[in-house]
Structures are given as C-alpha cells and as structure tokens.
Amino acid sequence: MERIYNHILQIAGNVIMVEAEGPKFAELAEVESAHGKSLAEVIRIDGEKVYLQVFGGTAGVATNDRLQFLGHQMQVPFSGALLGRIFDGKGEPRDSGPGLKDHLIETAGPCINPATRVMPSKMIRTGIPMIDVFNSLVEAQKISIFSGSGEPHNQLLARIALQAEVDVIVLGCMGVLYDDYLFFKEELESSDAINRAVLFVHTAADPVVESLKVPDLALAVAEKFAIEGKRVLxxxxxxxxxxxxxxxxxxxxxxxxxxxxxxxxxxxxxAQRYEKAADFEGAGSLTLLSVTTMPAGDVTHPVPDNTGYITEGQYYLAGGRIEPFGSLSRLKQLVNKETRSDHRGLMDALIQLYAAFKEALEKRAMGFKMSPWDQKLLKYGDLFEAKLMNLEVNITLEEALDQSWAILAECFEPEETRLKTELIETYWPKAGHHGST
Amino acid sequence: MSAQGRVEGINGNLVKCRFSGAVMQNEIGYVRTEGKLLKGEVIRIKGEMAELQIFEDTKGVGRGDSVEFTGALLSAQLGPGLLGKLFDGLQNPLNRLAEEKGFFTPRGYQIPALEPSDSWDFTPKTKPGAKVLAGDLLGEVPEGQINHKIMVPFFLKGTWSVIHINPAGKYRLDQPIGELLGPEGQKHELTLSFFWPVKNAIKFYQERLAPNEPLVTQVRIVDGLFPVAKGGTYCIPGPFGAGKTVLQQITSRYAEVDVVILAACGERANEVVETIKEFPGLKDPKTGRSLMERTIIICNTSSMPVAARESSVYTAVTLGEYYRMMGLDVLLLADSTSRWAQALRERSGRLEEIPGEEAFPAYLESMIAGFYERAGRVRLRSGGLGSLTIGGTVSPAGGNFEEPVTKATLKVVGAFHALSRERSDARRFPAIDPLESWSKYQGIIPNSRRLGMSNLLKTANEIGQMMKVVGEEGTSIEDYITFLKGEFFDAAYLQQNAFDEVDAATDQDRQEEAFALSEALIKQTFIFEDKESARQYFAKLRHRYFDLNCTKRPSEAYEKGRQSILETLKKGGQDGADL
Incomplete structure (x- = not known):
C-alpha cells in the first residue's frame, strides 16, 4: 500500500499534522521538502489526525510537501561493522564510511526483567582517588556527572572511557559543541580506542529534535553488544x-x-534510558556514564534533580574537582568490601573530617579564633585537597588509601579520627607519633 | 456479554476507543495489536468513547485496532504461595516470566500470579452446615513459616453455609476443596485462592484498633526517638542520595514483623535485585528462617510501564490486608510514593484535566490519604489481632518538602522521618534529621525520656548555631559541654552503621540498655579545665561507645566495655586526662 500524503494540515514548532488512515503509534515517516528529506515520528493519533515530530525541524516544510509513512518504527543497524564508525542523530553516517542497512534492530525496546538482573560486582578502576576511594565506579552502574557550565566534564568523561577496561565504548552526543565532538574523536583516535567505539553525534548546530533519538540509538546498540557478551561502556x-x-x-x-x-x-x-544499564547473567554488561549540566549550577533544577533520583549516584564536578559532598556512588558498597579492609572505614572517616574542615573554614571566614582542633582540621583539609581531590592525581586505589593514612597521621591523634581501634592498630603509620588511649 | 470497541486515538499510554455495549469505570480491557493483547484500565468514559490507560508500551497501536472489555476490575490473586515471590505491578510472577521469556519483559504476555499446579497441604477448620461470612476461616495451609489461613472469599456477600469441605490432604490450586451454599440458594465452589479488586480495601474484620503497640525496627533513631506503631503509618521524605532506600532495606530486613511487602514503585531495578539476591541467604531475626520466606516484592521499576506503577501500590496493599486477615503483623514499604503520584500526574495531563499545584491532579491528596488509610491494627472476628503498617518514601523535587506529595502525605501519617542532605553529606547515617522529624506513636522508650533527649538535641543545636555567630570563645563552658553532649548522643546513639554486622540492627533489649547508658553520660555533671580538654574527653568517650556498638551482645567484651564506660562516667571528667 502506498502511503503517501501531500497535504500537511498543521505545522507548529517541529510538529506537523496530517489526516491519514492507518499509521501506527510511533511509526516513522519521511518528509520530503525543498530543503531535503527528514524523518518524522508519529507522536499522537486522534481520530484521523496524526501528529508527527519532524527530526530535521520544520523550517522550510510546505503544506504540499510529500509525506510517506515507512511502516516501521525507529531502527538501527547492528553488526561488528559499527565499530570505529560515527553516525548522526538519525543513525546516518557522519564519517565517510558507507551507510549500513542490514541487521536492523528495534530501538527503545522492552525493559529488562528485574528477575534476570544480577548484582553488579566488578569495580571499574579509574585512577582518580575521588572516584576509586570515595565513590567507586561499578560495572553495569548508571551514574551521571553533574557539572556546571565551563567545567571539564567532557574531559573527565573521556579520561574515564580511555582508562576503563571495557570491550566496547558507545558514545552518544546531544547538542555538544562541534569542538567537543572533535575532542572526543581525537582522544579516541589517538589511543586506538576508536576501533572499539561507536559514536552517535548530534551537535549544537544540528536540528534540536534530532537529538531525541541519540540515547535510544546508542543504547540499543550498546544493549545488543552486551547481550552478545561484551562489556560495554x-x-x-x-x-x-x-x-x-x-x-x-x-x-x-x-x-x-x-x-x-x-x-x-x-x-x-x-529513567527508561538510564535503566538500560544492566549486568546480564551469562552475557556482558552495559555501564552508563552520562553528563548532566546543571543550568546556573542549580542541582535542584528539574533535569539534575530527576536524574539524581534515577541514577545510581553522581559525580559532582565543581571548580574543576569532584566534590566529596553531593557525589555519591550507590553501588560502591558492592565492591569496596573486597578491596582492602580499611577502605570503607577510611572513606567515612576522611569525609567526616573534611566536613569538619569545611565548618572550621566557615568559622575562620567569620573571623573567629581558631582552636587547636580547628588548626588541625585546617591542615588536614589543605592536604586532602592537594593530595586526593586534585584531578591531576592519577594513582591506584591502594596508593590512595596509603596516602590517606599518611595524611591522617600527619594531622591527628588516632582516636580523633573516629576510626575503629582495630583499623588504627593495623594501618596507622608507625613512624608518626602515636597517641595514647 | 462484555463490551467491544475500536481504537480511535493514541496519546502515549492513553488509548481512546469507541465502544458498543456497557463499559464500567476502571474495568480491564485489552487492545489487540500485532497479535498481542495489551492490558489496560478504563479511566474515563465520555458518550460512546472510553479512554484506557494501557499498562504496556503502546508502540504500534493503530486506529481501528480492536478492544475487548472484560467486565472485571483490576484484581489480585490471593492464596498460598505469595510469600517469597517477585511480582510486577500487575502481579505477573517475574521469575516465571524470566524462565519463559529471558532477559526482557515482552508486552502482551500474562501469566497467573500463582502457579495453578502448585499443591499445598490443606487442613480443614470448618464443618458441613457451618454458617460462614466472607473472611471466615475454612482451613489452613502451612506456607513457609506461617500458617496460611484459607478464608471464605471476600467477594461473597451475606451468610453462606458449608455444603461440604474436603478432608486434609494435598490439593492443587486449581482443585476444589469444598462448596458453599449462598443466601439465595446459589452455590460456590471453593479453591485455595480467589481474586479481589485491588482498589477496594479488605475490611472483613471485627473492629479497627488504635495503633498503640510499638513496631521495633531495630533502627535506634527510629525506635528511640521517632517510633513507628503496628498498624501505623509513616513517611520518609528526603532528597536523592540521603539514604531513603538503604533505610527501607534495613527496615525490611530487621523489623520485627511476620510479613514484609516491598513495593518498589518507579525506582531503580538494581535495588530490587539487591533484595532478591540477599534475602534468601539472610535470616529472619524472629524465626531464624530465610528472610525471603516472609517477604513479597511487588516491583514496577522506573523503566517499566508507568500506568502499572499505580496498580503496584494497590496490589501491594491488597496483599498486605490479606495477610493481616490471618492475624499477622504486616509491614508494607512503598518506595517511592512520589513516583506513583507522578504516574497520576502523567495520566492527568494526558486526560487534559485542569492541573493543581505543580501539575499534579486536584485529587492527589485524597488518593494519598485513601492509600495510607488502608493501614491499621484490627481485631479479627476470630478474636485475633492483625496489623498492616505502611511506610512510604517520598522523593520531593529538589529535596524541598514544600511540594504537593510531601505536604499531602504529612497530613495523613503518624510519623515523619525527614532525611536531610546535611546529615548525609556529613555521613551521619541514618540521615533522619532529629530536629525536623516527629512521631505521634508511643515507642519502646517512655515518652518523657524520649522528649528529654529531643530537648537536649534542640538545645545543643541552638548552642551550635550560636557558636557559629559568637565563636567558641564567646560560649560558656557549661553551654559548650551541653553542645558536646548533644553531639555525643547524635554520634554514639542515633548514628548507626548499616554495613557493620553488629551495629546494623539493635534489638529492643539492647536499645533500652544503650539508651540508658547514653542517658547516664548526659545526666552526669562534668568539670573541665578548658574546652579543649572537654572536647578531647568526649572524643575518647565517644570512641568507646562506638566500639561498644560494634561489639556482639551478649559477650564478655560487651559487658566489660559497658562496665568500664559506667566507671569512667562516675569520675565525672575530673581525671579526664588519663581516660
């Protein structure tokens, strides 16, 4: 059945309406205007009226333009040939490679049965103490980087991607600056990681609506790789x-x-996108790391706020550092038990002391006399920021834990740290002076 | 004959259809698309148009697809075998589904909640000729650690008499176990299970009682300061990352009740998985059997269809009421009621209803009140007591409690456990804010002593605030000691390490002892030379309470630790330096 229409009744924003019989909900159509072809998707049916969102935007679309329903929903080609390729938000090649039309798979497919999920259990080491020590990243986790504008979130994303030991990297860009796209491309190419990567890139210059399908395309491909046994980031x-x-x-x-x-x-x-992160029993895994910029740095803005409730934690990027407050990895408890016996206790004690340091800073800013305890905290805070928080630091988890004990011993008596006696006896650096209990 | 219809419009999960015949509000209908039957519920009828919210993905639904109405409301199956199961919001058993369909949940595929071929050891508890009402006892079936009561189906109205009841033996769920004769001469064949519409409360008990019996959760800050009662309600609002879910998990593990129902409503799937994987290996503190045997999980996680979120909380509360009818103490934990409210908002938006505050529907408050009102402690007609306690988390946007869902919930609950970002940032867990939270119930610690501690915390907080303005040097040593006492009680009693084997749960006996031990310190008068020595003294003492909290009880080490603290306290700090 030819399902071509030449009479668009309404054009408002990026949505058009035609009167048609037979289109299905979420079916795709192609709009052909003087400015080229664009995909559109059915987003509402009301009697004969069919509303479609036009991915390429409606600028230049005329009421007598040709609209053809395609009889299928959004699909994406899937095969090993995807690796090393770059696509746009419609799934068309952005690089010079050929278009792929085989092995089409459904996007935004059904949700994972919770009963088949297995608990994530493998830590992804990043060499960043603020992640490895305090908020370990876990395979199959969904976590977001909360960032203000001007922060190095894409650099952080790229650094984690390149350092993580995974089989496939799928990158989805929505509305990123062209420079950022080039940055990702160069980073991946310079380290050969491009050969295990697939990119779906929508830049700020492309029509806005086109970015809507990027997460679905990226996740459909990632999920399929994961089902085939690959560890996908x-x-x-x-x-x-x-x-x-x-x-x-x-x-x-x-x-x-x-x-x-x-x-x-x-x-x-x-949530429907983030929940695609999963560890598939007997197959691979899908880890999802995203960037959520906070307009005006406001974490209560609806986007970061809703994201926080969905993801399994967030890395809070401010002033070029991952802030210990606000940052959280909900899955860290699943992996930091097995790393080293002092990992958990140390993590809590360091943060509690850092919180006290912040209070001391406030007091100092208001011009109060610093008590001996405050002096200790101030010294501690400075060391903590320089030796652990600094994003330049690139050390293993174990080195970071040793570093932490050294900082504590330099600043405090053992019992001031709130650490269990047992841990203090094992790990407190012997060379430092030892308090009496 | 049930009504038929044809699809006229699709807007997200809302499908409009033109029908012929009679259609009932809230009845279940199926849309036939691509050879699959998509389940939906009628939510509005206008002339010859009915609107259904579809519990599944509506991709591919087209105008003209046929709709079949069932004439039945959304119902849950009640019978033995519910415990230990994992259901979705429509009571599909997810483990069975996984066996049949693998990693994903395909749409348009339903399987019975309880396997019809499962058989159970039935013992009759009634005789032919007996006059019975809905909810009366017919027999018993052992289900894990509980005695599952087989009752007269709740939907039977009036007085019925037993025609016959089968002798003791093993029966399959689909086999008859007896027959009843109705008031109008009609007959009803009995089986081990029956259906009940989830939006109707089960009220076949004698009377509802006041919730005046404490429910021990083994979380010290809850039991000690903001107790929960059996049959009561409470809510836990908090920003993301403040530890709502961990708190719910701890409670589901250690609460001293018979049955725990977890309704994971619109939250992360992995949190459910954690429970599924860990509970079978954990022991129920009361019976020593696997925790999973007392637990039912209803899960409609955030990526599962939105419309089924609403049904998930109702399915959960219905199962809770069912087990309450057996004289059991049931705890329902709903995480999170905000997601349910959001589902209502999405639906209301599609129906183009006039929006209330923040686009939530105007009837939000009455829906929330209606849900929490299904909790309660009741006296059954048999004389036994049962209770259903509901604890719901709320996820307020931006962590701001001045929003419709939190406000509506606070109106109807008996205890409020406010989680705060400040406390979780400072790793003070559980991050229940002792200054904002409240409880109307009587707990295991007498109210006067409980209030004493609350007042100390308030005073200490005021001093702390004052100190920020006038500095430590501007604070008297007496005030400074009060401040330290407040901080001490917070750190050594209220905070609890969920990941420490011993500290994670504190039973009633131990709590009473620990509370008294903290009181001993707080009532003690201390004399210190200066603030620094006071601070050091309290730091050292706090450390010893910490160690004690993580020591198994009863044990020699525990008793020794406790005695040594008591002796130290007697000295009143004068020789604090050599503590």
Whole structure:
C-alpha cells in the first residue's frame, strides 16, 4: 500500500499534522521538502489526525510537501561493522564510511526483567582517588556527572572511557559543541580506542529534535553488544540537552508543564534510558556514564534533580574537582568490601573530617579564633585537597588509601579520627607519633 | 456479554476507543495489536468513547485496532504461595516470566500470579452446615513459616453455609476443596485462592484498633526517638542520595514483623535485585528462617510501564490486608510514593484535566490519604489481632518538602522521618534529621525520656548555631559541654552503621540498655579545665561507645566495655586526662 500524503494540515514548532488512515503509534515517516528529506515520528493519533515530530525541524516544510509513512518504527543497524564508525542523530553516517542497512534492530525496546538482573560486582578502576576511594565506579552502574557550565566534564568523561577496561565504548552526543565532538574523536583516535567505539553525534548546530533519538540509538546498540557478551561502556553527553528537546516537543503539543516548563513525564523518559544499564547473567554488561549540566549550577533544577533520583549516584564536578559532598556512588558498597579492609572505614572517616574542615573554614571566614582542633582540621583539609581531590592525581586505589593514612597521621591523634581501634592498630603509620588511649 | 470497541486515538499510554455495549469505570480491557493483547484500565468514559490507560508500551497501536472489555476490575490473586515471590505491578510472577521469556519483559504476555499446579497441604477448620461470612476461616495451609489461613472469599456477600469441605490432604490450586451454599440458594465452589479488586480495601474484620503497640525496627533513631506503631503509618521524605532506600532495606530486613511487602514503585531495578539476591541467604531475626520466606516484592521499576506503577501500590496493599486477615503483623514499604503520584500526574495531563499545584491532579491528596488509610491494627472476628503498617518514601523535587506529595502525605501519617542532605553529606547515617522529624506513636522508650533527649538535641543545636555567630570563645563552658553532649548522643546513639554486622540492627533489649547508658553520660555533671580538654574527653568517650556498638551482645567484651564506660562516667571528667 502506498502511503503517501501531500497535504500537511498543521505545522507548529517541529510538529506537523496530517489526516491519514492507518499509521501506527510511533511509526516513522519521511518528509520530503525543498530543503531535503527528514524523518518524522508519529507522536499522537486522534481520530484521523496524526501528529508527527519532524527530526530535521520544520523550517522550510510546505503544506504540499510529500509525506510517506515507512511502516516501521525507529531502527538501527547492528553488526561488528559499527565499530570505529560515527553516525548522526538519525543513525546516518557522519564519517565517510558507507551507510549500513542490514541487521536492523528495534530501538527503545522492552525493559529488562528485574528477575534476570544480577548484582553488579566488578569495580571499574579509574585512577582518580575521588572516584576509586570515595565513590567507586561499578560495572553495569548508571551514574551521571553533574557539572556546571565551563567545567571539564567532557574531559573527565573521556579520561574515564580511555582508562576503563571495557570491550566496547558507545558514545552518544546531544547538542555538544562541534569542538567537543572533535575532542572526543581525537582522544579516541589517538589511543586506538576508536576501533572499539561507536559514536552517535548530534551537535549544537544540528536540528534540536534530532537529538531525541541519540540515547535510544546508542543504547540499543550498546544493549545488543552486551547481550552478545561484551562489556560495554555507554557515554551520554549532555542529557540536559536531551531533556530540553523533550520540553520543546511537549510545549508544542500543548502538554501541561509540571516544573519549569518540563513535561510531567520527564522522570519516566530519563529513567527508561538510564535503566538500560544492566549486568546480564551469562552475557556482558552495559555501564552508563552520562553528563548532566546543571543550568546556573542549580542541582535542584528539574533535569539534575530527576536524574539524581534515577541514577545510581553522581559525580559532582565543581571548580574543576569532584566534590566529596553531593557525589555519591550507590553501588560502591558492592565492591569496596573486597578491596582492602580499611577502605570503607577510611572513606567515612576522611569525609567526616573534611566536613569538619569545611565548618572550621566557615568559622575562620567569620573571623573567629581558631582552636587547636580547628588548626588541625585546617591542615588536614589543605592536604586532602592537594593530595586526593586534585584531578591531576592519577594513582591506584591502594596508593590512595596509603596516602590517606599518611595524611591522617600527619594531622591527628588516632582516636580523633573516629576510626575503629582495630583499623588504627593495623594501618596507622608507625613512624608518626602515636597517641595514647 | 462484555463490551467491544475500536481504537480511535493514541496519546502515549492513553488509548481512546469507541465502544458498543456497557463499559464500567476502571474495568480491564485489552487492545489487540500485532497479535498481542495489551492490558489496560478504563479511566474515563465520555458518550460512546472510553479512554484506557494501557499498562504496556503502546508502540504500534493503530486506529481501528480492536478492544475487548472484560467486565472485571483490576484484581489480585490471593492464596498460598505469595510469600517469597517477585511480582510486577500487575502481579505477573517475574521469575516465571524470566524462565519463559529471558532477559526482557515482552508486552502482551500474562501469566497467573500463582502457579495453578502448585499443591499445598490443606487442613480443614470448618464443618458441613457451618454458617460462614466472607473472611471466615475454612482451613489452613502451612506456607513457609506461617500458617496460611484459607478464608471464605471476600467477594461473597451475606451468610453462606458449608455444603461440604474436603478432608486434609494435598490439593492443587486449581482443585476444589469444598462448596458453599449462598443466601439465595446459589452455590460456590471453593479453591485455595480467589481474586479481589485491588482498589477496594479488605475490611472483613471485627473492629479497627488504635495503633498503640510499638513496631521495633531495630533502627535506634527510629525506635528511640521517632517510633513507628503496628498498624501505623509513616513517611520518609528526603532528597536523592540521603539514604531513603538503604533505610527501607534495613527496615525490611530487621523489623520485627511476620510479613514484609516491598513495593518498589518507579525506582531503580538494581535495588530490587539487591533484595532478591540477599534475602534468601539472610535470616529472619524472629524465626531464624530465610528472610525471603516472609517477604513479597511487588516491583514496577522506573523503566517499566508507568500506568502499572499505580496498580503496584494497590496490589501491594491488597496483599498486605490479606495477610493481616490471618492475624499477622504486616509491614508494607512503598518506595517511592512520589513516583506513583507522578504516574497520576502523567495520566492527568494526558486526560487534559485542569492541573493543581505543580501539575499534579486536584485529587492527589485524597488518593494519598485513601492509600495510607488502608493501614491499621484490627481485631479479627476470630478474636485475633492483625496489623498492616505502611511506610512510604517520598522523593520531593529538589529535596524541598514544600511540594504537593510531601505536604499531602504529612497530613495523613503518624510519623515523619525527614532525611536531610546535611546529615548525609556529613555521613551521619541514618540521615533522619532529629530536629525536623516527629512521631505521634508511643515507642519502646517512655515518652518523657524520649522528649528529654529531643530537648537536649534542640538545645545543643541552638548552642551550635550560636557558636557559629559568637565563636567558641564567646560560649560558656557549661553551654559548650551541653553542645558536646548533644553531639555525643547524635554520634554514639542515633548514628548507626548499616554495613557493620553488629551495629546494623539493635534489638529492643539492647536499645533500652544503650539508651540508658547514653542517658547516664548526659545526666552526669562534668568539670573541665578548658574546652579543649572537654572536647578531647568526649572524643575518647565517644570512641568507646562506638566500639561498644560494634561489639556482639551478649559477650564478655560487651559487658566489660559497658562496665568500664559506667566507671569512667562516675569520675565525672575530673581525671579526664588519663581516660
């Protein structure tokens, strides 16, 4: 059946409406206008009226343009030939390679049965003490980097990607600057990692709506690799741009906005993507690391806020460092028990002391006299920031733990640290002076 | 004959159809798409159009697809075999589904909640000729550690009489076990299970009682300061990362109840997995049997269809009421009620209803109140007592409690455990804020002593705030000691390490002793030369309480540690230097 229509009845924002019989919900169509072809997707059916969002944008679309329904939903080709390739937000090649049309798989497929999931149990070592010691990254985790604008989030993302031992890297870019795209490309190419990577890139110059499909394309490919036994690291940057595209469509569709203009289903939309992270029993795994920029650095903004409730933690990037407060890896307890017996106790004690250091700083800023205890805290805080928080530091977990004991011994008496006696006896550096208990 | 219809429109998971015949509000209908039957619930009827919220993905649904109505409301199957299971929001057993369908949950595929071929040891507890009402005892079946009561199906109205009841023996779920005669001469064949619509409360008990019996959760800050009662309700709001879920997990493990129902509503799947993988290997503190035997998990995680989120909380509360009817203490933990509220918001938006605050529907408050009102401690007609306690987490946007779901919940619950970002940032876990939280219930610690400690914390906090303005040097040593006492009680009693084998759970007896031990310190008058020596003294003492918290009880080491603390306290700090 030829399903071609030449009469577009309504064009508003990036949504068009035609009267048609037979289209299915979420079916794709192709709009051919004087400015080229664009994909569109059915987002609402009301009697004969069929509403479609046009990925290429509606600028230049005329009421008599040709619209053809394609009879299928969004698909993506899948094969080993994807590795080393770069695609755009529609799944078309962005590099000079050939278009792939074989082995099409469904995107945004069904959700994973919780009963088949296995608990993530393998730590991904990054060489960054603020991650390895305090908030270990775990294989099959979904976690986001919360970042203000101007922070080196994409650099951090690339560094983790290149250092992590994984089989496949899938990178999805939404609304990133062209420079950032080039940065990722160069980083991957310079280390040969490009040969195990697939890129879906939507830059800030492309039509906004086109970014909507990037997470689905990237995750469908990643999931398939994982089912085939590969350990896949999926990177999505920047999810705030994705949410903004959702907002745009929702407003055009006259949906009642819930919070700062975002649609009421923002949580669900984000969760459906993030929940693709999983460890498949007897097969591979999908780890999802994303970037969520916080508009005006506000963590209570709907996008970071909803993300925080969905992901298994977040790395809070501020001032070029991963902040210990606000950062969290919910899965760290699954891996930091087996690393070294002092890992957990030390982690808590260091943070509690760092919190006390922050209070001492406040006191000092208000001009109060520093007590001997405050003096100790100030010394500790400076060492902590220089030797552990600094993103330049690249040491193994064990080195970082030893480093921590050295810092504590330099600043405190053992019982001031709130550490269990047992741990102090084993790990407190003997050379330092020993307090009496 | 049930109604039929044709799809007219699709908007997300909302499907509009034109029907012929009679359609009931909230009845279940199926949309036939691509050879699959997609389950949905009627949520609005206008003229010859009915709107259904579909519990599954609506991709591929087209205009003209046929709709079949069932004439039945969304119902849960009640019978032996529910304990230890993992269900989705529509009561599909997820383990069975995984065996049949692998890694993913395909749409349009339903399997019975309870396996019809499972057989159970049935012992009759009634006789032919007996007059019975809905909820009366017919027989018993051992299910794990509990005696599962087989009751007269709740949907039977009026007085029925037993025609016959089968002798003791093994029966399959699909086999008859007896027959009843109704008030109008109709007959009803009995089996071990029956269905009940989840949105209707099960009220076939004698009377509802006041919740005045404490429920011991083994979390010190809860039992000590903000207790929960059997049959009561409480809520845990908190920003993300403040430890709501860990707190729920701890409670589900250590709470002293008979049955725990976990409703994972719109939250992360891995959290459910943690429970599924860990519970079978953990022991119930009360019976010593596997924890999984007392647990039911209803899980509709965040990526599962939104419409089924709502049904998941109702399915969970229905199962809770069912076990309460057996004279058991049931604890329902719902995580998170905000996700359910958001599902209502999404639905309301698609229905184009006039939005209330933050686009939540105007009926949000009454829905939340109706849900929590299903908790309660009851006296059964048999004289036994049962309770259903509901604890719900709330995930307020931006961690701000001034939002519709938190506000509506606070109106109807009996205890409020406010989690705070400040406390979790400072790693003070559980991060329940002792200044903001409250409880209307009587716990294991008498109220006067409980309030004494609350007041100390308040005073210590005021001094702390003052100290930020006037500095340590501007604070008197008496005030400084009070401040240290407050900090001490917080650190050594209220904070608990969920990942320490011993400290994770404190039973009632030990809690009473530990509370008294903390009181001993707080009531003690101390004399110090200066603030620095006071601070050091309290740091050392706190360290000893910490070690004691992590020591097994009863044991020699524990008793020794406790005695040594008591003796040290007697000295009143004068020789604090050689502590």
């Amino acid at each position: 999926t990177l999505l940057t920047d999810m705030t741009n994705f949410a903004d595209a959702l907002k745009e469509i929702a407003i055009v569709m006259e949906q009642v906005p819930s919070n700062r203009g975002y649609p009421g289903d923002l949580y669900t939309q984000l």
